[in-house]
Amino acid sequence: MGGILRTSFGRRHRVSGVGDEGDEGDDRSEWEELAGWWAERFSEGADAEYEEQILPLLASELAGSGRVVDIGCGEGQVARLAARGGARSIGIDASWSLVSIARGRGGGPAFGRALATALPFRESSFDAAVVCLVLEHLDDLEAVASEIARVLEPGGRLCCVLNHPLTQTPGSGQIDDHTVDPPERYWRVGPYLVEQAGVEQVERGVFIRFVHRPLSRYVNALADAGLTIERMIEPRPPETGEDHGLLADPHLAAVPRLLYLRLGRAVE
Numbered sequence: 460m461g462g463i464l465r466t467s468f469g470r471r472h473r474v475s476g477v478g479d480e481g482d483e484g485d486d487r488s489e490w491e492e493l494a495g496w497w498a499e500r501f502s503e504g505a506d507a508e509y510e511e512q513i514l515p516l517l518a519s520e521l522a523g524s525g526r527v528v529d530i531g532c533g534e535g536q537v538a539r540l541a542a543r544g545g546a547r548s549i550g551i552d553a554s555w556s557l558v559s560i561a562r563g564r565g566g567g568p569a570f571g572r573a574l575a576t577a578l579p580f581r582e583s584s585f586d587a588a589v590v591c592l593v594l595e596h597l598d599d600l601e602a603v604a605s606e607i608a609r610v611l612e613p614g615g616r617l618c619c620v621l622n623h624p625l626t627q628t629p630g631s632g633q634i635d636d637h638t639v640d641p642p643e644r645y646w647r648v649g650p651y652l653v654e655q656a657g658v659e660q661v662e663r664g665v666f667i668r669f670v671h672r673p674l675s676r677y678v679n680a681l682a683d684a685g686l687t688i689e690r691m692i693e694p695r696p697p698e699t700g701e702d703h704g705l706l707a708d709p710h711l712a713a714v715p716r717l718l719y720l721r722l723g724r725a726v727e
């Protein structure tokens with residue numbers, strides 16, 4: 460019998476397909492309902508990928524930044540990290556509930572409610588921007604890319620963390636196939652080139668909307684906005700956390716779940 464196990468933050472299966480309405484433009488974000496779950500499961504030491512990979516990487520990438528905006532900041536962990544590093548840090552998020560948790564957790568940044576497609580800042584306001592596990596939830600990638608480029612000063616840096624678009628396709632996941640002898644364990648990749656939005660159940664009773672796009676769509680939309688890649692990192696999955704033990708498998712340990720891109724805004 461085969462089965463799909465957890466991928467990065469637990470994507471399992473899609474329950475609806477292309478053409479679902481997104482939340483952009485709506486006053487109410489689907490993340491209102493997810494706020495408590497997200498804050499409990501993915502911050503303040505609860506998640507190995509954040510602790511061992513995302514936060515250390517962003518700390519190093521943001522070192523020396525003076526003014527940082529964290530777009531889709533959630534409960535504020537990356538904005539707090541930037542503030543601890545000495546930056547003047549601002550987090551914005553579509554969800555009032557997450558903004559309220561972020562404000563409660565404090566740590567130095569200012570937090571406000573705003574959409575990534577309409578950033579409430581003047582042009583060239585920041586020398587660094589972060590989008591951490593956010594772009595794969597948004598429909599209008601071009602509008603977000605152009606807003607990020609607008610608020611970054613020339614020479615500024617965008618730090619972008621994505622669920623890896625190649626290994627986190629819809630229908631991807633770890634397969635344990637016991638129908639063959641010897642049993643096989645491998646990572647299944649779904650239809651990578653098909654751009655599609657859908658709601659996925661990430662754990663019992665928790666549904667999140669994802670927009671899958673090939674990596675080229677991200678790279679080209681950001682490049683068209685004037686943001687070009689300077690560095691790309693594909694971290695190995697963490698060795699601790701829920702998947703500890705499974706990652707002793709050398710095949711699975713070599714399949715990245717996250718992708719980091721550092722992009723620069725060209726100096727005109």
Ligand SMILES: C[S@@+](CC[C@H](N)C(=O)[O-])C[C@H]1O[C@@H](n2cnc3c(N)ncnc32)[C@H](O)[C@@H]1O
Binds near residue numbers: 536
């Ligand atoms: C997976 S969470 C990541 C949170 C945070 N970046 C972190 O790494 O802890 C995705 C976040 O994107 C936010 N988001 C979704 N759509 C948004 C939009 N259109 N504008 C701003 N934020 C949005 C959600 O409210 C949620 O906080």
